[in-house]
Amino acid sequence: MPQQIAVVTGAGSGIGRAVAVELGAAGWQLVLAGRRAEPLRATARAAAASAAEGTTGEGTTGRRAPAPVVVPTDVTDPAAVDALFAETAERFGRLDLLFNNAGTFGAPTPVEDLAPADWRAVVDLNLTGAFLCAQAAFRLMKAQDPQGGRIINNGSISAHAPRPHSIAYTATKHAVTGLTKSLSLDGRPYRIACGQIDIGNAATDMTAAMETGVRQADGRIAPEPTMDVADVARTVRHMAQLPLEANVQFATVMATAMPYIGRG
Template identity: 70%
Template sequence: MNDTSGNKIAVVTGAGSGIGRSVALALAEGGWSLAVAGRRPEPLEAMAEAARAARPDAEVLCVRADVSDPQDVAALFAAVGDRYGRLDLLFNNAGTFGPAGVPVEDIAYEAWKQVVDVNLTGAFLCAQAAFRMMKEQDPQGGRIINNGSISAHVPRPNSIAYTATKHAMTGLTKSLSLDGRPYRIACGQIDIGNAATEMTERMQTGILQANGQLAVEPVMDAADVARTVRHMAGLPLEANVQFATVMATTMPYIGRG
């Protein structure tokens, strides 16, 4: 086990691209030691190289893992225990939107199940493994930050699988927050609206609105999300940001409907 005395240890899922990558880089620059997880090793290694370029002594463990696979999740957290000996933060970020623009009546069971398996079951499996570590380690405790979404509050047209899982994420966050109280485990949620990532490229070319029209929507830099997560992560365990919303200022969310 490496000597990481004085360091904080974080797991970031879905860290190879988008918000996960931005958050992992921000944490690394802030002095955190990382375990980054994703389904493809190459983007993880590229992220690790970027972290070391920004901070040459950055500690980054890359673990190929599909969060919807219980065995992969168990292996991920076992690797964290072997490498670092404890866990201070899980950023539960891995997710998928599923098939875009498919009406409710046309969604295939397999497509529905994939979204639920990644967004909800995957988040649960990672939170459960982190909870176990945080409860059993000495000193006890840690923090879980779940990546919710604006869709945890309001849906987009033809997004029933994604929206249902993100609403469920709010329940997961609340239950973890309550059940973690006796063990100094804090849990919060960041709800993100229109961060500029591969997943939101459609916003900049035109996306279906509730009135049936297509409209280009404003986006924000994913680094703005990363700064917010880093702030939440850096709080003492006696304080918790239960829910935070970070969004492009003029996106059509407030006033929708």
């Protein structure tokens, strides 16, 4: 089986790091993107160690992938995104997977108090950044031979139901769903599959406050259950390893007991 190439954005921590480690164990060649070089290098070390241990077993290629490539990238900058995918093409000649993961929640803020600059910062990263990366991946996947590839967008439970004081985050995650659907439709003629994973309460630095308590729809502050981020990574790996003739269009992976079904 040919070496498969994956770009992971937001790879310096949290879900991005967990997915990189999981894909590394499966033998993928990784290109790791994020704003800061040192966290990316830490992810690269973790993924390389995982690859060394994961060269056998179900879903693996049976060989160790080369070391991950670290490309510090601001995904809100079109020139930086173009450079990321140009380097991927120059090094490896193709792209099989984009995990479009970079994002931010922003500070929880009542609607009436949200500054326009804070709104734009969330929109620029969560939506425009996701579009720019998907666009660059689409161009590469369309042009390469053999044609095609897969894009997996990181949505959120908030693509379905908001939390209080999260209007910018919620709006962008609803928009990511539209991005996913459009990419799926426009990618059909070129064997480009696009799916979305909506994640609820994976245990990362971003969700650490949930153990002490977060605001609920009725105004209470209450702790919420979380799940192991490795369970998210395994789901992404499953989606990534499907043949291009099959696609997980939308997947929801959440802590079983979190207040989502019936939230509010």
